[in-house]
Amino acid sequence: MTEHQGRTDPGEDAVTELADRIGGSVFTPDDPGCTGAIAGFNLRSRHRPCLVVAASTATDVLAAVGFAAARDLPVGVMATGHQPFPAEDDFLLVTTGAMRTVEIDAERAVARVGAGALWSDVVEPAQAAGLAPLNGSSPVVGAVGFTLGGGLSPFLGRSYGWAADHVVAIEVVTPDGTLRRVSPEVDPELFWGLRGGRSNFGIVTELEIGLFPVTSFYGGGIHFPAEHVEAVLRAFPDVVREAPDAFTCSVALLNFPPVPEIAEPLRGRFLAHVRVTHLGSDEEAEKLIAPFRAIGEGVLDTIGRHPYSAYAAVHGDPADPLPYAEQGALLAELPPQAVNSLVESAQVAAGGLVTALEIRHLGGALADRPAAAAPIAARDAQFNVWGATVGPPETVEAETAMLGGMIERLSPWTTGLAYTNFSGREDRAEQVFTAADLARLRALKRRYDPRNLFRVNNHDIAPE
Structure with missing residues (x-):
């Protein structure tokens, strides 16, 4: 060279x-x-x-x-x-964007997913077989990268757990130039490390992932106007405190820009967006969200019975590329003092350029530790807080400091770690893995990539 x-x-x-x-x-x-x-x-x-x-x-x-x-x-x-x-x-x-093959094995309830497949590529054929993957909120996110970062499904996660725990087999090219197929039976240690360690140990070319018998849900979203934001934040802990695992809820504070691409009821407004998915009955879901209903009318209300294929409308994530920065933290609890901090953040953020600040309920099956559980640091957390700023570099840099301050004010209640897929660009491996998991991952790195060639576009797990 x-x-x-x-x-x-x-x-x-x-x-x-x-x-x-x-x-x-x-x-x-x-x-x-x-x-x-x-x-x-x-x-x-x-x-x-x-x-x-x-x-x-x-x-x-x-x-x-x-x-x-x-x-x-x-x-x-x-x-x-x-x-x-x-x-x-x-x-x-x-x-790997061209590698978008998807095969559904309905009998085994397994999908074989190519490295470049999007969630939209997986959900449609899975639904045709009466099944659903543990997908994320956006249809244009890659299924493999999402899963290798742990895989937090805002629809099925509390019912079935982390997507990484439901990987059946992995096809991967390791740094020595070998194409391997690993599983719980074949090289279980590498199989363990890949399901959380992302591309630190090679390039995954295909995953086999578990599917679940879900074809519809009761849920959607309610956008509340700015005057109801505090009431929404104070109702949230009560709604989720005793919620069954079939129920998932999050609240996002959103600053919508005044651009034509945004629907008229939302354009240019600061809103609290309640996101709900329930795998039980319609009646049970309405009882659970009654505290939100009591607050008042929403600007836009899409809650109802929907086919699972309509999942993308719950969060309404952007579909087109954007320049943005994100930060996240895991909360061990959400006491009244933490809610007070969120209310203060909402008052600061209103009308600003911190585009989104979401608090998402975890727990349920996400707290489980199955045999050979993947290295995911969020199992002990009860909530995930994530925020993003969108815009040109100078805007993003300025507002990222404000976002960081909002998350920093929650530090008395954090676990000290961040969920891998919702971490910031500067976060290191020490900030997304527990000390025990990181020590084990480093040993695996020494075995498969002692030169640390695979250190780009991931949380670098250095051999030493």
């Missing part, structure tokens, strides 16, 4: 040879298609890889990893690019 304009240059002949070996595409920084190839959902992440392999098969991934390992090049992987990891230079980026 040579240095080219201050950056690593793998060499034209080597790149040509690599391109001849794969079915996907290879881009160097000077190629016209490189900018599009490295653009993820979060436009704030600005990577400068020295080489990009847009893989279309596991064979392509094998070739890319072998190429990088032979040249001591760091390796990163990206499917949809939702998490805002710090900018990186001079590495080989493998993109």
